[in-house]
Amino acid sequence: MVLPNANPTKSYWIEAAESPLRVFRSTVDLPKETDVVIVGSGYTGAATAYWLHRFTEKNDSLPRMLMLEARDICGGATGRNGGQLRPHAYSRYPKWSGLFGPDEALNLIKHEMAHLPAFRELLDHEGIAEEVCFRLGETFDAAMTEKAWARLKNAYMTMQRDHGEDGDVIRDCRLIDNPEVAEEFTQMKSCIGAVVHPAGQVWPYKFVHALLRIVSQKGNLNLQAETPVLEVSERDADGWITVKTPRGDVQTKAVVHATNRWASHLLSDFSSLIFGCRESLASIKAPEGFIKHTGAQHWDHIVNNYHLQLPSPYNTIILGGGKSVIVHNPRNSILNDNEDRQFDGLPEFYQSWPASDVAHWPGKDPAELGRQLDEGGVWSGIESSSIDGFPFVGAVPHHDGHFIAAGFTGHGMPRILLSAAHITPLILSSLGIEFTPPALVAPYPPLPKPFHLTSDRIERLQKLDAKAKYEADMKDALESAKEPFCNTERSRPKMLR
Incomplete structure (x- = not known):
């Protein structure tokens, strides 16, 4: 049991x-x-x-x-999740197209995109949009390495090639391939480029x-x-x-x-x-309206961070991912249900994120958590992993x-x-x-x-062979752990420093 x-x-x-x-x-x-x-x-x-x-x-x-x-x-x-109502508008298209063909891949994307108007209509019908902090807008995938940018851009271009520039979904997505413009839009330091598409956020x-x-x-x-x-x-x-x-x-x-x-x-x-996978998030105090869009940073196909900011009066940034820390010991995440524990090094990593990663951060360094560490400042949660x-x-x-x-x-x-x-x-x-x-x-x-x-x-x-699949996932994580972006001072758990 x-x-x-x-x-x-x-x-x-x-x-x-x-x-x-x-x-x-x-x-x-x-x-x-x-x-x-x-x-x-x-x-x-x-x-x-x-x-x-x-x-x-x-x-x-x-x-x-x-x-x-x-x-x-x-x-x-x-x-315990990230609060982003964020469809895979393009990023999974090459994989899904390879598995099911271009039309079924597009159907998968359309099903996810349909949740944006569905949420809006339901919340308006019930009169609870403001209560649950619902917002629609744009989100971004920010490429932090050339490897990440090649992957994101290829996904966008492959979908555009198969369905045309005026397709139902692709016309709502856009590339920002100028680093200066990308950094200004995403508010992420050292952003090489970004793909932008519609999304929403909600207090789940x-x-x-x-x-x-x-x-x-x-x-x-x-x-x-x-x-x-x-x-x-x-x-x-x-x-x-x-x-x-x-x-x-x-x-x-x-x-x-x-x-x-x-x-x-x-x-x-x-x-x-269906298996368990332990992840982590944090709450960070922020000036009102500071983060303009929900978004994610990508270094490779595993290592990422993702974030949003709640509206006033909460103003809190919800930050998740921290994969540059987690990949060093993937057994703490993959096939792990220990949501009563914090990840070693992640609270410090999250608190260092605004000053390290966010352009023009006006707050403290390290950042203040939205609540005390063990009272909702940083937490774990178990997501499912389907085979x-x-x-x-x-x-x-x-x-x-x-x-x-x-x-x-x-x-x-x-x-x-x-x-x-x-x-x-x-x-x-x-x-x-x-x-x-x-x-x-x-x-x-x-x-x-x-x-x-x-x-x-x-x-x-x-x-x-389910065991082989998850052993391969752990191996992939350990390969990412060798990369320079996973070996900065703040990304290495204390036991590895």
Whole structure:
């Protein structure tokens, strides 16, 4: 049995939000039965609950939903990620085109890009855009080495070659190949060039808590914090699935597995398909409006940093990556679930970043953390790692009444909302509940083929040597660790200095 760590490091997102739903329980006792149990209270679970509500609100057929969370509400990956709603607008195009062809690669990109207007429409409809610090704008990939610039520029040019300068997506992207202009736009010192494209940002924890509040107020969602699911059964002859918890058992007609990295805890089919990977972020105090755009710095295909700045009154920079430190000991990250620990050397690295990397930084050196170190100043989180790089979305083969959206590989923000919209009609159909898709989902592209969960995909991926894949990932990290940009004074953990 694998469950999340009981005492994770504290995240700025969670501590600063001070949400009343943090350890919320709708009722003292668990209900004996319900229509749907959603396991997990992060972005996937909340989006699924929201869509189940929206799909049925006009039909007077609202399903009874029970959401069970092992720890605090949204205390996992969504409460610990980077907050960037940042599609892969071009950067994965060569790889995806090589795997699936130009058209399917473009479909994958369009699905991610569609999350920008989808977020805008949903948040405007619910009137919570300001509450969750949502903004749309431009983001950048800043090349910090010639190697990185060659890779980024090639991805952009390959997509442009295949789909033309006026293609649906490529026309919204642009190259900045003048170093002076690139540095001015990105605010990153020593930036060689950059690719710019549309993106957004959001306070992910507040977003999830807002959705759960909205659905709970409709009266058909029972929310239960600190209630780990220990086991789920198959459907019995009467159509019931038994969900076992330390607080008692619940009978349900459907189970939604919204646990991302932890999916294999309840579904052994995924034990060699979805793994954990520990990452880290920090909060840095900054002058109001100082960072103009979200963005990422790239030195090679592994080593990067990424950041955004929250609006007033928070003004805090959320900074992640730190890969120039992490690659020296990749076992601290890859196949590692120890989110109760800090990475050696990363707090100091993060505090040195503004003065070292940001042009015209007016603040202190080292920078002040947004909160005390162990109170949300620097934190760890566990992202999922899918063996083929794509999530598993759909009805679980050979497990009647079980549905899943998991394995988002650290890139869930521009994938989960519409993936949850895909599984919602599958769930409702299995329950025999009438539904009407809301207008919000109508204009957006269907789920990309590589996301679909099928028996063939599971059987094919289970034959892969998962151990070899992750050993290769560790080897790649150690190769990056030899590079000069990973051997500056601030990038080498103390034990290696």
